[in-house]
Amino acid sequence: MYYFAPVTVFSAKVEMDNVLQVVDVAEQVANQIRVSLASQGALAAWNVRLTRLTPGECEIVLPMSAAVTQQHGYFHGGVIGALADVAGGYAANTLLMPDNECLTAEYKINIVAPGIGERLIARGRVLKSGRTLVITGAEVYVRNNGVEKLCAIMQQTLFVIPVTSNPT
Amino acid sequence: MYYFAPVTVFSAKVEMDNVLQVVDVAEQVANQIRVSLASQGALAAWNVRLTRLTPGECEIVLPMSAAVTQQHGYFHGGVIGALADVAGGYAANTLLMPDNECLTAEYKINIVAPGIGERLIARGRVLKSGRTLVITGAEVYVRNNGVEKLCAIMQQTLFVIPVTSNPT
Amino acid sequence: MYYFAPVTVFSAKVEMDNVLQVVDVAEQVANQIRVSLASQGALAAWNVRLTRLTPGECEIVLPMSAAVTQQHGYFHGGVIGALADVAGGYAANTLLMPDNECLTAEYKINIVAPGIGERLIARGRVLKSGRTLVITGAEVYVRNNGVEKLCAIMQQTLFVIPVTSNPT
Amino acid sequence: MYYFAPVTVFSAKVEMDNVLQVVDVAEQVANQIRVSLASQGALAAWNVRLTRLTPGECEIVLPMSAAVTQQHGYFHGGVIGALADVAGGYAANTLLMPDNECLTAEYKINIVAPGIGERLIARGRVLKSGRTLVITGAEVYVRNNGVEKLCAIMQQTLFVIPVTSNPT
Incomplete structure (x- = not known):
């Protein structure tokens, strides 16, 4: 009988080492980002967690679960691409918020190794910040038995827009 | 015995207008693709459905649900990117299977309009099929009140590998 | 007085089958594009020729010469990438000019076959035209002994700006 | 007899500040790269110079000339894209040669600032080296009055092939 193991992993959920670190980012901005991320249904369904914000950088973590697997588990x-996209976008938002945000x-994205492990860690950073466009890069690592391995590399273009309705 | 749980979930939610059309693709290949898609936890969680297969082309549909939203719903x-990636990959598989598949x-991907609507439709097609690499394109449309609108445009590179273990 | 040196070089080498076809594009716009293309030193050095303009589409041709070769000739x-970039940009300009242009x-770009032949033909077309961004695609074909073969596939994002100084 | 014309053109224009620095790359490999670069007609026509090789990294320089300009000079x-492409490819070759090379x-590539200045400097580096594919990144800087400014950011996929005929 086929038993869908990853579901069990999923239930274990939030670990102690996923406290959010905020370094040199205003509390208002960190809050905007936290609220924005939490309001995204896709990220909530995956249990994506925000783990680090510094000016121009954002780290998020995605634990393994049945809801994020391909055919080999x-x-x-x-x-992986979605996670990189999100990390790049919030990296930009650390510089754009509170008044602006980005689409x-x-x-x-290049997938450079299979995503075998217990969690993904995506690290986005701003490469060039313009008035209308922001360019970011992100790496996604997969952690397997405590060892991080490079899994994907992304380059992204974001469009700056005003924050129309402050979700805080 | 191999019991393929996600298939059940998958089948249960198929609507009348989401019957799979298979045109000029061998039944064995269509089955391989159906099983492969159903075995992907991420796609099952989103209730992605396979709607059309022709040689070098694949159409899949994603209905709106809380699990696929961003902060504005x-x-x-x-x-959207993940869906395009999947459509491109299975478009390639129509030409590669039964013996090979792709990574x-x-x-x-360019996101060209916000994904506002009741479903996404991704249409992938092979642009160039080589021995080691396959190049595909995909468009993602969003259907809102019965009207389809272009939402995203993707270009993709796939790597050909042998099918190591046939899941059927 | 404005003396347009590259035009001379450009005109001298036009072959009989490289007459510019303009279909449903205003003469002013076609002229703007012709002058703009001729004023690009890189394209003049390569003897790039404009062969077809229709609304949202542009075709340009690049003949073989020592100045465009890699190590195998x-x-x-x-x-190839530069040519695709140019074809995409002028495809957008057919819709943006006379008042706007794009950067x-x-x-x-995916290079899908080696560029072996006597000329490259790049065909760009607008995939989505927005107020600020235009998305285009282009294919580059290589013609060898009269047979065209797909050589490269491009997807591009252009930024709309006003025409600040009309070079005509 | 094979006479290697482009080498002459190349050597003639090297300025004093463009001596090639080779750090921890075998002399045979550095020679292969130098000869390969010199044998590319497109790069010779632009007077591209190789300025630095380290394992997994390559720097090349392109001086301003009429042959590399767009309509504003x-x-x-x-x-810019071609230069980034070349820098990424030779960065990979520092790890692949003498037996293999790449296509x-x-x-x-994102163009992040206009290329205004007296020279371009492209710096490529390997991000992930696989058996069949190598992923690289490159930045292109433009130097204007001695000040370098970021001009473009590239991400690239290369295909590994054996060196079929060693040009040395």
């Missing part, structure tokens, strides 16, 4: 490539215009 | 950009090496 | 990959924000 | 976007499968 590894992290799904589309999920993804486009991104390009 | 629209389809999440990362989900995503990289993709690039 | 084929068309250089970077030259390349980014492009992504 | 700045460095052409397509030329560009695809690249994606």
Whole structure:
């Protein structure tokens, strides 16, 4: 009989080492980002957690669960891409908020290793901040038995827009 | 015995207008693709459905649900990207299976309109089929009140590998 | 007085089958594009010729010469990319001019076959035209002994700006 | 007899500050790269110079000339892309040669500032080296009155092939 093991992993959920670190980012901005991330249904369904914010940088973590797997039980490539997209966007938001935020215009991602492990860690950072467009890069690592391995590399273009309704 | 749980979930939610159309693709290949797609936890969690297969082309549909939204309740950009990635990959598989399949090496996606609507439709097609690499394109449309609108455009590179273990 | 040196070089080498076809594009716009293209030193040095303009589409041709080769004497990959970039940009300009034009924000190109032949033909077309960003696609074909073969596939994001100084 | 014309052109224009620095790269490999670069007609026509090689990294320089300009006399976007493509490819070759080399499968480049200045400097580096595919990144800087400014950011996928005929 086929038993869908990853569901069990999923239930274990939030660990102690996922406290959010905020370094040199205003509390208002960190709050905006936290609230924005929490309000995204897709990220809530995956149990994505925000783990680090510094000016121009954002780290998020995604634990393994049945909801993020491909056919071999590894992290799904589309999920890896989505995580990189989100990390890049919030990296930009650390510089744009509280008044502005950004939309993804486009991104390009190379999957460089299969997503085999217990969690993904995506680290986005701003490469160039313009008035209308922001360019970011992100790496996604997969942690397996405590060892991080590079899994994907992304380059992204974001479009700056005003924050129309402050969700805080 | 191999019991394929996600298939059940998958089948249960298929609506009348989401019957799979298979045109000029061998039944064995269509089955491989159906089983492969159903075995991807991420796609089952989103209730992604396979709606059309022709040689070098694949159409899949994603209905709106809380699990695929961003902060405004629209389809999440990362989900849109994941859907395009999947459509491109299975478009390639229509030409590669039964003996080979593919892994995503990289993709690039432009989000050209917000994903506002009741479902996403991703249409992937092979642009160039080589021995080691396959290049595909995909468009993602969002259907709102019966009207389809272009939402995203993807270009993708896939890596050909042998089918190591046939899940059927 | 404005003396337009590259035009001379450009005109001298036009072959009989490289007459510019303009279909449903205003003469003013076609002229703007012709002058703009001729004023680009890089394109003049390569003897790039404009062969077709329709609304949202542009075709340009690049003949083989020592100045466009890589180490095996084929068309250089970077030259192929540059040609696709230019074709996409002028495809957008057919819709933006006379008042606006565009700058390349980014492009992504797959080289799908070596550039072996006597000329490259790049065909760009607008995939989505927005107020600030235009998305285009382009294919580059290489013609060898009269047979065209797909050589590269591009997807591009352009940024719309006003025409500040009309070079005509 | 094979007479290697481009080498002459190349050597003639090297300025005093463009001596090639080679750090921890075997002399045979550095020679292969130098000869390969010199044998590319497109790069010779632009007077591209190789300025630095370290394992997994390559720096090349392109001086301003009429042959590399767009309509405003700045460095052409397509030329900027070609330069990044070349820098990424030779960065990979520092790790692949003497037995293997690479072909560009695809690249994606963001132009982040106009190429205004007296020279471009492209710096490529390997991000992930696989058996079949190598992923690189490159930045292109433009130097204007001695000040370097970031001009473009590239991400690239290369395909590994054996060196079939050693040009040395």
